[in-house]
Amino acid sequence: MLSAEEVVAGYRRGRPVLDGVSIAVNEGEVLGLAGPSGSGKSTLGRVLALLHQPWSGRVSLDGGEVTRFRHRTPPETRKAIGIVFQHPRPAVDPRFTLRDIIAEPLLARGESGEIAELADEVGLTGELLTRRPHEVSDGQLQRACLARALAPRPRYLVCDEMTAMLDASTTAALVRVVDRQTRENNTGVLAISHDEALLTRWADRVLHVAELI
Numbered sequence: 415m416l417s418a419e420e421v422v423a424g425y426r427r428g429r430p431v432l433d434g435v436s437i438a439v440n441e442g443e444v445l446g447l448a449g450p451s452g453s454g455k456s457t458l459g460r461v462l463a464l465l466h467q468p469w470s471g472r473v474s475l476d477g478g479e480v481t482r483f484r485h486r487t488p489p490e491t492r493k494a495i496g497i498v499f500q501h502p503r504p505a506v507d508p509r510f511t512l513r514d515i516i517a518e519p520l521l522a523r524g525e526s527g528e529i530a531e532l533a534d535e536v537g538l539t540g541e542l543l544t545r546r547p548h549e550v551s552d553g554q555l556q557r558a559c560l561a562r563a564l565a566p567r568p569r570y571l572v573c574d575e576m577t578a579m580l581d582a583s584t585t586a587a588l589v590r591v592v593d594r595q596t597r598e599n600n601t602g603v604l605a606i607s608h609d610e611a612l613l614t615r616w617a618d619r620v621l622h623v624a625e626l627i
């Protein structure tokens with residue numbers, strides 16, 4: 415289980431965005447997180463992915479506290495929690511090919527054999543892998559970002575408005591990829607979206623940020 419307990423977090427002193435929020439994502443489930451713009455969904459996703467350190471409260475992985483920035487946690491913890499953002503372009507190095515983008519987390523561990531398999535999993539064909547970000551669409555780049563997030567085979571995946579920029583067919587394709595991960599690898603997913611209809615179709619259960627206090 416990946417959980418946040420009584421988290422207080424924000425960006426400006428004395429103005430918490432999350433004020434005593436608790437949430438738990440179970441293995442093998444898609445938990446939807448809904449709420450209006452500005453309600454703190456992304457902040458909570460970043461707290462769970464260890465990219466935003468809370469002022470107080472805890473983040474726990476299987477009951478063990480991991481409340482630290484990613485770079486200060488052991489590699490197993492970093493590997494266990496992946497994240498995909500709404501906007502793929504700022505999330506990638508524009509000089510890299512899609513293949514290099516997907517390979518990045520694997521090369522660090524000396525494993526490159528899985529790249530073709532991952533690319534196939536997210537629906538990227540061979541020739542596309544040789545292109546750089548400016549030569550592909552947002553949807554194709556987001557597929558690469560999803561493959562990169564899945565490369566370390568994370569046990570939990572935060573999808574922060576992952577499909578908000580994408581057309582209906584790419585949205586459906588990426589949701590299917592994440593669903594397969596959930597079923598086959600028992601990955602726990604936090605699906606963040608302002609689109610309640612999408613969450614109703616996709617998630618096993620849906621929570622609203624306002625309910626978490």
Ligand SMILES: Nc1ncnc2c1ncn2[C@@H]1O[C@H](COP(=O)(O)OP(=O)(O)OP(=O)(O)O)[C@@H](O)[C@H]1O
Nearest residue numbers: 425426431449450451452453454455456457458608
């Ligand atoms: N990097 C930041 N610096 C300062 N304030 C921020 C930062 N990121 C978010 N905020 C503020 O924190 C509040 C919550 O933002 P957050 O992005 O977590 O909400 P959200 O529910 O995900 O909204 P959206 O769907 O619009 O992204 C907002 O008032 C936002 O302006």
